[in-house]
Amino acid sequence: MVKISLKSRVTRHTDLSDRVDACSPADPVPLVHVTEIGYGRDIILSGQLEARFCDVFGRDLLYFFLGRPAYRLKHEETASRKITRYPIVFVADPKRVAATQSFPFDTGALSEGIYTNADPHLAIEDYQLNGAVDGALRQLSFAFQNVDDYFAGRLRVDIEDDLPAFAHATRSYIEIAKMATHARNRPGAFDDRASAIEVATDRHLDLKGAIEMVILPKQYLEGPKGGANAEIVSQLSELDIETDTYDWDPTKTPADYRAEINSKVLAFIKSKYHR
């Protein structure tokens, strides 16, 4: 397992961020935060997504992915015991998030050494994009043809054309991002987070006005008046958040929920953002 150095250096590789800066931003895409339903309940009831202390960057941060609900762990269906069986998804308006940083992939997975094909000589800041949401949207158009391809993890076919050998950060990013494509080059290497663009803010986020949609298991829409579920639904209504559901059933795998959730978020993006 390749561990990435987190130590700051005097100079950093900027070839990736330079290339990304040269691209126009993609059409707007919302930010997505995925967590377990248990935490989700607390978030809804508290009305706030909290920035929490992050071991990777050593400060309080609240994480999102650009558009894609990439909560998937490696070998979700078969290999991992700690799977997210009950996910809940918050879709946030990017204009309401005071984002402070963006990276082309899930930095948590990088620091855990999950991206085994990353260039071990690079530090995490070598991948940092300039700008937050704007940088993330530029990254989307740099690496992907469109939002469908981004959801599919399918990199632009010409992304490596004319790429010089010394573009270390870009080359390493491409190697990492391939872990989220069908070209699963090594057994066990597939990870959806490898090309999900990460955006973070160091502030808490009030749900009201910022969260546009929540996707939760359909069973959360039933229950007696005054019950726990009713409280959640009522709070969502009060916060004026659109609610959608996925079909949770013990006979289904988490991969099934994920596919359904993905298709719902993508449909939301197309109907609301890319009309």
Add this chain to the structure above:
Amino acid sequence: MSKKVASTSMQLVGFEPLSPEPFGFCTAYYALRRGSNQLFVAHPSIEGDPTSAIERFSIADPGSDYHLLPLEVDVAVKVGDPWIDVLMINGRPTVGPRIVLIDQFADAIEKGGDDYPLTLLDLVKNKPGTQRQNAVRRAHAQIESALDERAADKWAIETYFRSQVLSHVRKGISRKDTSADMLEALRNMRVGHGLFTASGIQIKIATNSNGPSRADKELAALIEDARELKTVLSELPSSLAQLSHKVRFSQSVVPNEAVVPKPALMVPIGPAAARALRSAARNVRAGRFHHHPSLRPDMIKIVEREKHWALERASFEDFGLITVIVDENDWNEANEALEEVHRSVRSQSDAPILIAPLLPTSRPSKLLALEHQLGLFDSHSGRMLLDTSFVRSPLWNESPRRSLDRRVVDHAAIASLGLLSIEGAIENVLHEVRSHPARVLAIQPMNELGRFSNAGDNYSSEAVPTSGFNSPIIDDFPIFSERSARPPRGDSPSTYRLSVRELNKNGFTKLAITALQRAVMDSRVPLGADNPGFNEHFDDDLVKEDSSAIVSVSGDRVSPDTFLVTTSSPSIDLIRAAAERGIQTVRYCDQQSMRRKLSNASQSRWQFELPDDIRPLGKPRSKYPPIFHRPNERPAAIVNSREWRRWREENPEHPFASAGREVIAIGQRGNAVGPPIIAFTHPELDQVLRSKDVELPSLKPISPFNAKRFGIESIFLDPVKPHEKGSEVFRWAIKEGRNPLMLYCLPDELTVSKGWVIFDGSKHAAAIVASDVFSIWLRGHQGGSPLMSPKFAIETVWQRFPWPPGLRPNFERSFVETRDVPGDLDKYCSLIDFPMLSNENIVALGRLRPHQIEKDLLRSINDEVLRLYGLENTRSEIDVLSELLRLSRH
């Protein structure tokens, strides 16, 4: 970690509810026994279908809301048993198959269960009828009350109906061997999403193929014609109940789940293709073939017989790719067969067809030539062509010992695995070919530097010498090669690049330069490439300008070596014409000859060499009885040598005691070494049989089966003729397939088996056979470095060798004797220490102890032999060959 528990009974021990409410279906946890720390979840055989059976269990960690079931709940299940649910109603878990739970909660279903209508709908969702109709309407009303009508309608179509479609399709296709990518496309199916209009509900399914395949269309029919789904819709609240549904296929937007493609089928056209595939199939059966680390190991299936283009108990529909290995030796037959394969495949399947031409030995493939290749795509969709000529390229870095045909099979297998493993690769390549039929699929292994240079720069083959357009790189992919099919832990696969290139004839010079750089193992050696005046140098019928290049290698040499590098094997006439102009000819893939020339330039006596790869002169006619012999006699009897000696000591006077000869039991490669044996001729045996006074020795014969196994089924048993005994004529044995030739002196009492060439002659004759002159004669007629001399070569080329003045072949008695040789040759010949062939010269495992004449001595002998022919001043092997040819015609 995943763990399958096949036959072990698992105890249902606990559950985890989804929500904090005291009702709803829960995740059920199993353990091998109560109290065990390790918990499992079950997986149904049809995902999402509670009426299916348990297919497997996998280890899982529950969350914080895990509850143990009371001890009185004693449910044990194993794989194959019906699915078991844990349903919580009013805080009390109830356990059982869903069908049983329906009965158990019939009252609640009837009354409507105000608090949990969605749970009750889940309970009856697989059971059409009034119960379900009531349940779905109550659930709709519940959502409408919790949110609003729009959200309720959205749920009804996009969540509930979608789930029903998915369940129906999964059940419908579970009886077939459905491809994993189709299952994955289904998982990502989009239903509604505001797409449902007055015209009905749209069900969008991604397709990976180039437009809906036949399987896709069957899937659409399965959904659109399903009475069950129409019933599901009719049960929805009245505002939705009239909707119809329609399937639409879209370009792939399938997110990246574990797509497992169907395997590739490799099919032969022509005998050479069938032979090469049979050889590969042996390794496939042994589990030692190329494989992709994240695909199943059996992704390559092989048809081993010509004209039987399918496997038993399988149809073309079972394969994601049909890879056809084409032997174009008989061009018309190959084309017809290709059409027939195409028709057979298309009658059952839309699978794409990858055409992989075998390479003719001495020239480029016609199928990979622009003028012929375009016909492959006339009115044929779904075809791709693989640039197999890369296996002859200097950039090919696999084993050069492997035959060209096997290399093509390996290359095609790796290409097939690449196409199957990379998402969208087949569609991309087909798209490229559709718009530019001259484009071919190219596979390139990672070079020694461990990295590819810039895209398109370093691919070069005889069909694609240069990449004239911005070659689309499809992707890189890993392969465990055949050699490391069972890699030790930590071994890593090789990486290959899959791209699309354009066939062209331009820029052969680049390939020529790459080949020469490769030969000197140094890309820094300055090379100049120049073709001006090419036409003045060579006639067009000798060599074409666009398939050859003149390249000078200077480096630090005083005088540069100039090469004429050719695509095809050069003819002797071309080599001679080039040598007359001071140019060494070599084929671009003849690395040995390039290397020999470039590394030995100052030491070799030859300024112009006969390269290994040439268009040979072919077999000359021989009008004389043979001098050289291959063992071709079946012995009358073979016995164990040790037993024979013991018997002979006991019966020294027996007439049979002087018969028989010991056989040097080293035959063909790969044969086992047998015990020392004695072989008898038919006349020897007849002599004993005819004598009434003596009995045959009671020795146990070695069975013919073992004789074949040990490579001794044919033996050289001609006796040494009496008049040669005591003369200066000896018997020589030459092991076939050795270059340079190695000569051993064969004692009278020994003989050799298959794999040897025998001749009787003087020491001087043996020295000539060991010399460069004999080697030039052989190489000119049969090409260089033959591993095994072809049978015809022994019977014609060897026999027709023009012996120099001073040696006389006696064809009647089959030996070569010395009449008169110069003193120097005699002196050097007497210094040669030809080893006597004996079983001591056979080292372990049947290998022959190598023997070569000392270098300086051989050089002196070469000089003297050339002098015999009057060629002592020549610096060109081609001149030597010309003189030998002249002599042989007289």
